[in-house]
Amino acid sequence: MSRTVHHDGPLIIGGGLAGLSAALEAGPRKTLVVTPAPLLQACSSAWAQGGVAAALSAGDAPALHAADTAAAGAGLVETGATEVLTGDGRATVEWLASLGAPFDRDAAGGFAVSLEAAHSRARVARVGGDGAGRAILSALIAAVRAAPHIEVWEDGRLRGLIRDASGRVRGVLIERGVPGSGRMVEVLAPAVVLATGGAGGLFARTTTPVALLGEGMALAYGAGAEILDPEFVQFHPTAIDVGLDPMPLATEALRGEGARLVDGGGRFLLGEAADADLQPRDVVARAVHAARADGGGAFLDCRTAIGDRLPEEFPAVFAACMRAGLDPRETPIPVAAAAHYHMGGIAAGPDGRTSLPGLFAVGECAATGVHGANRLASNSLLEAAAFGRRTGRAAALETSATGATLPVRTVPDLSPEALQTLRETMSRDVGVVRDAAGLAGALEVMARLEAAAPGALPLVAARLIAEAALARRESRGGHFRSDYPAAAPVAEHARLRAQLQAAKPSAPVERAA
Known part of the structure; x- marks a missing residue:
């Protein structure tokens, strides 16, 4: 039998960049964050290497960033949402920096920016070369722990969404403690924010935490929410193939610095042009996939372009290779295409609103239309923080509903x-x-x-x-x-929605003591 808790404020499921950005911006409204593991563990945000894409330099502009985003998205990028995203770029990076995110700086003190695939300008703000995700998320975690309006449960797994007969989402069923034998808690709240991450763990070759299995999307679908373009999965072309699960990532910034993709004989996979390896990720991923299928193998050669700078400028990649007994200064890195990011998910707007009243979605579990059919490199951290902030503010405005709720069926x-x-x-x-x-x-x-x-x-x-x-x-x-x-x-977009059978409301829940 489950216990019922009434929470008068946003309830956020997920402790990555999107969820924590929402929590911080929801204040002063009391906010509850629920994660299945301690903060900084088992979320893709902490693993992101590239950085945050934003128009930060004098030769760049949000409109140019939006145009690059649309080009990469292959016809399915939503213009309005993308204009909001790219327009929020600089303010989002400055907000993250104000919380303590230690972005790399140039000689004049501005944000140092790097070039990544399919960007027409260098616009990716990085931290320590390839440590952006962990450093940014660590800064947000410190801010969350210091925020008096935020409570965090770090042992809660989402097991169901609670709805009423009108279809409004009224709360969630959480299992606290050891999965499979924990205690069930019904948490009722005026707004539920799903920030549950992606679905990379559904694939045997992935660069994401294996615990990310698309469960937030599955539960939202079961509750009747619209799902947008779930078939679009981005496969990163340079996952380090050294027998690990998940696979370590060789950031795209390496190719931005001149590293080249070659086969086992040293021949370029995508041609000799200097920018051949900086095509959209789907093109590069298929080239890597084909080279491996043909038996020639695929490798990322960092020796000439980066060489001895690897330990200092790309410490995460260098450490991953060295742990596997491979020195990338001397030997090309074996790579494979691996599931990396889910562009599809729960249909949501820039403020996180979904097709179901009371339910918000943000981050990788959401599909806002800004990635279309193919995410532009490093737009995901920007989306998580920028739309996370907007979602937190919108969720804080929701008020509690009353009345009976439908019974929750666990699976x-x-x-x-x-x-x-x-x-x-x-x-x-x-x-x-x-x-x-x-x-x-x-x-x-x-x-x-x-x-x-x-x-x-x-x-x-x-x-x-x-x-x-x-x-x-x-x-x-x-x-x-x-x-x-x-x-x-x-x-054309794919829009999916479950056909739900009518259910009888359960008795009104009692307030827990």
């Missing part, structure tokens, strides 16, 4: 063996290159797994991705179909 977890089968299936058949036969086969595997664990959230999330990929009979951005290699003449 079983996948066994470790079933989850591994799912992950291998997703990487093989729903990965960098897709076709009808592979996608249909993946859905058959999911159906078999579903029989043993009906409604398991990772299966729901995986099925949303695979079904939308099968339905999209074209290639666009991060979604490539070998049987439909051309893009359709008109770019």
Whole structure:
């Protein structure tokens, strides 16, 4: 039997950059943040290497940043949301710096910026070369712990969304303690903010925490929220292939500094032009995938362009290689394309509002339209912080509803063996290159797994991705179909919504003592 807690303020599920930005901006309204692990653990924000994209230099402007974002997004970028995002760029970086994020600075004291793929200008603000995510998130964590309006539960796993008969989201069911044997707590709140991260853990080859299984998207779908473009998964072309799960990341900034992708014979994968390796990530990822499939292998050669500067300028990459017994100053880094970012997710606006009253979504679990079919490098940290702030302010304005709520149905977890089968299936058949036969086969595997664990959230999330990929009979951005290699003449979004059966309200909940 679950205990019920009434919280009069925003309830935020997730402790990454998006969730904590929302929590800080929700003040002075009392805010509860719930995460399944201690802050700084098991969230993609802390692992981000590149930095925050924003128009920060004299030769740049939000409009140029927006144009690059639209070009990378392959026809599916929403103009209004993108203008809001890029317009917030400088203010967001300055806000993060004011909280203590130690961005690299130039000789004049301004923000040092780097060039990354598909950007027309150097505009990525970095920290310590490749340590942006962890440094920025650490600064926010310190601010959150010092904020009197924020309470944090660091042992809570989201198990369900609580709704009323009108469809409004009224709260969540949280399992606190050891997963599978913890105590259940119903938390009712005027606004629920999902900041649950992406779905990279659904793939056997991923650069993200393996615990990120798209569960927030799956629960939102089950509650009737609109899901936007779930088939669009970005595969990073330079995951370090040294047998680790998840795979360490070789940041794109290395290629911005002149590192080159080569095969086992030292031949350039994408041509000899100096900027050949700085094409959009989907193009580069397919080149890496093809080189490995052909047996020639794929490697990132940092020796000539960066060499002895690696330990100082890219310490995370250097340390990951050295731990694996590889010195990147002397040997090219073996790389593979791996699931890195989910462009699709819960349809939401720049202020986090979804199609369900009372439910907000922000960060990687949300699909705001700013990434379209292919995220522009380093726009994700900007989106998390900029839209996180907007979401926190909007959620703080919500007021509590009254009345009966619907009963919450919890679903079983996948066994470790079933989850591994799912992950291998997703990487093989729903990965960098897709076709009808592979996608249909993946859905058959999911159906078999579903029989043993009906409604398991990772299966729901995986099925949303695979079904939308099968339905999209074209290639666009991060979604490539070998049987439909051309893009359709008109770019169209995929919008999915579950057909819900009517349910009877439960008795009104009693306030906990």
